[in-house]
Amino acid sequence: MTRQSILALNAGSSSIKFALYDLASSQELQLVSRGTLDLGDRSTLRAKAADGTVQCDRRLAADKPQDAAIGEMLNWVRHELGGRELICAGHRIVHGGSEFIEPVRLTPEIIEAMDRLTPLAPLHQPRSLAPVRAIAALQPDLPQIGCFDTAFHQTIEPIVRRFALPRKYEGEGLRRYGFHGLSYEYIAGRLGEMSPTLAVKRTIIAHLGNGASLCALREGKSVDTTMGFSALDGLVMGTRCGAIDPGVLLYLLLERGIAADRLQTMLYEQSGLLGISGISGDMRTLEASNDPRAREAMELFAFRAAREAAALANTMGGLECLVFTAGIGERSSSVRKAICEKLAWLGVAIDGPANDAHAQTISRPESKVEIRVVATDEEKIIARHSRVVMQV
The missing domain is CATH 3.30.420.40 (ATPase, nucleotide binding domain)
Incomplete structure (x- = not known):
């Protein structure tokens, strides 16, 4: 039986962290591989198995553009890790604004809506969306999921998130959102598992x-x-x-x-x-x-x-x-x-x-x-x- 897997991507300023998980059961995800795609003049693809064994450590062509480097990562995931069925790619998206408060399947319309949030995170949002667009071009049939760093903070009360500006600006989205939400969500879950x-x-x-x-x-x-x-x-x-x-x-x-x-x-x-x-x-x-x-x-x-x-x-x-x-x-x-x-x-x-x-x-x-x-x-x-x- 073909194993189904999910690829999780976490894009940063000069690298993309990624992890591949098998759907081990109805509740559990089993880590298969974790790696980093370093971008730039010295692009490198590195990956290790869950037990720490090195699976990949290779330099990519110096002149290789980011989309091509992401393509090499996808090829490695697909062809080097044993015939898994990759069912989707999930992404960390830095800013979801007021609209995106839970994970969502990424369509061209939603990607454009997230792009319109770039003024709220001018350096981070484009980096979040770059691998989404690259994968859409390289593997258009692969579903992609957006997970938002701002979503975890939707429980913050209005008095805490409000700025003392003329009220009309809050209606236009000028408020405190909070970030690093995926990290905080994970830690909150771990604390619950501990005690x-x-x-x-x-x-x-x-x-x-x-x-x-x-x-x-x-x-x-x-x-x-x-x-x-x-x-x-x-x-x-x-x-x-x-x-x-x-x-x-x-x-x-x-x-x-x-x-x-x-x-x-x-x-x-x-x-x-x-x-x-x-x-x-x-x-x-x-x-x-x-x-x-x-x-x-x-x-x-x-x-x-x-x-x-x-x-x-x-x-x-x-x-x-x-x-x-x-x-x-x-x-x-x-x-x-x-x-x-x-x-x-x-x-x-x-x-x-x-x-x-x-x-x-x-x-x-x-x-x-x-x-x-x-x-x-x-x-x-x-x-x-x-x-x-x-x-x-």
Whole structure:
């Protein structure tokens, strides 16, 4: 019997993460392979089996365009992994706006509707849609499913998502949406699997990577988050500024004469850890540096994360659990330590040896707040949603 499989794709700025899942049963998805398609001048296709065995590690032609590189990935999935029937490709779409609040099968009309949301996420939305369009051209008969990073935050109350602007603008879509929703959804589910008690705690999830945000969960649902109208808001990030006084932007536009497109590039690509340090937007590089500017960048990163966490605790009326996830959250013990120490007044007490060992639980027994490190898996959530939409 031919095995049915789902391909989950998670497009970023310079790479596409992908995972292939078999439909093992009516409830379970079995990971077959996980990989990365690195794009650009040194395009590379890498993949490993679920047990870590290397299945593919090859350079693609230097002049190969993105669509052709995606085509090679599809060919590898189809022909190198044993005659599976690929029933659909699921995608992480950064912005669903007010309209797309649950996963949906992607039609040309829906793709165009999502494209019209590009002004809300000018750098991220085109990257989300590029592999959708490439696969539609390469494999027009392959169903594609869109899964939205904003959808998880639809449970946020109007008072939390509203800006203090003239009311007409809210009706035009100017409100706080929130992002990283697929990651938060996965972590919320994992907490429920770990313990029913843990699942209902007042929890802050810290998704800390090149893009970073926090989400406040109550009863497993999003009640507040640090990213708002755009993926620029909230925490200091790798190359993004995070929350900033709007007067600064007006000053740069009106007094310094910086063009809007140049300002956009600065805020998205030249700020954050990179802008403060002048060295790198990669936390690993900064941690290895002796330059005082690297230390200042890391200190600001932790300070802003702790300050925003305190604000989210206020929304929930307390804090009972703190979860670290994503690249920095899962791997940087020093960042976790710095944030937790700044939250000690909330009853956060971190266990140093457990933190250094990257244990699953890193809180001390007397800590009033349970501290966890949980690996996220956005691709699995994409595959789950795609299966539901396909009704298989």
